[in-house]
Amino acid sequence: MLTDLLLNTLVALDKPIKKSDGGGLHIFVLPFGRKRWRLAYRFEGKQKTIDGGEYPAVSLHRARVWREEMKALLAAGTDPIAHKKEARFQAVADKVTFEMIAREWIEARRLAWSPRYARLIEGRLEKDILPVIGDKPIRSILPRTMLEALRVIEARGSYEMAHRIKNHCSEIFRYAIPDGRCETDPCRDLSAAMIKPSPVRHRAKIEIKDLPEFYARLNADAGWNSVILRFAGRS
Structure with missing residues (x-):
């Protein structure tokens, strides 16, 4: 010895x-x-x-x-x-932040997106999510952490936007799961706890056979609405 x-x-x-x-x-x-x-x-x-x-x-x-x-x-x-x-991998993974993965995800998707859509996604994340959880290790983010961030968006009445951003974040978490940098998607079950946006109500469509009567009534209306509608119909 x-x-x-x-x-x-x-x-x-x-x-x-x-x-x-x-x-x-x-x-x-x-x-x-x-x-x-x-x-x-x-x-x-x-x-x-x-x-x-x-x-x-x-x-x-x-x-x-x-x-x-x-x-x-x-x-x-x-x-x-x-x-x-x-153990070495886990030590490195614990330092990987949500923003690091979000930026990487955007770059990985950029070729499939239009430049306008890429800017749109970046803008949404930079406005509402990155200031809140961007510097947190992505493996440490819990469902309640995400829900709190989304509640802030809901508080200003942007219910549809909250759901869209939740979906973006869900994709980011799932992007990092295969290589072990993230283990679960904390956004997976959040929809049930979020405010549902009001359904979009569309006007009933006009059948082709009913168009003559529609335009006749439109022309008979001398109000501002008819002026706007006639202008839109010619554009």
Whole structure:
């Protein structure tokens, strides 16, 4: 087994050397004095090695604790290297904000949109959503967070716009799900809690056979409405 005294005296001259501490843990000594902990293990029949940091920043005691942590992962059927990569990914993913994904989503869709529509979507998000949740990690945004942001839009009577922006945000969340930067779409079930906009009521259509009578009545009306309608009919 290794000791701090031995570790401090180990020197590699022209090629790396390694000294074992048992249980797969060893110190890998590089030329010019650098020393790194490594753990050799087998997973699914394959021999692997994982790096455990540099000595003395990672002490002998901490390296031994780390070895036992890695063994616990192996006992649970987890590859320590895969676990380390996932931990790094999660650390990066936790820093990805809603605005970062929203901008990326817009760029990914821009070729399929007209320039006018792209500006429209950007404008809606920049006005009502990005100032509220733009700087939040996208993985941390909950349904109630989104509902609170949409309530502000509803408060000014823009019920239809609130639903449209909810749909835009839903697409942004779903865009980030496949690669793991987001896990769920917090907008998915919000419609039931939002104010429904009034249905659009269209005038009954005029059949072609009824047009002569319609224009006859229109011409008989001398009010301003008839003037406007006649002008619109000629445009």
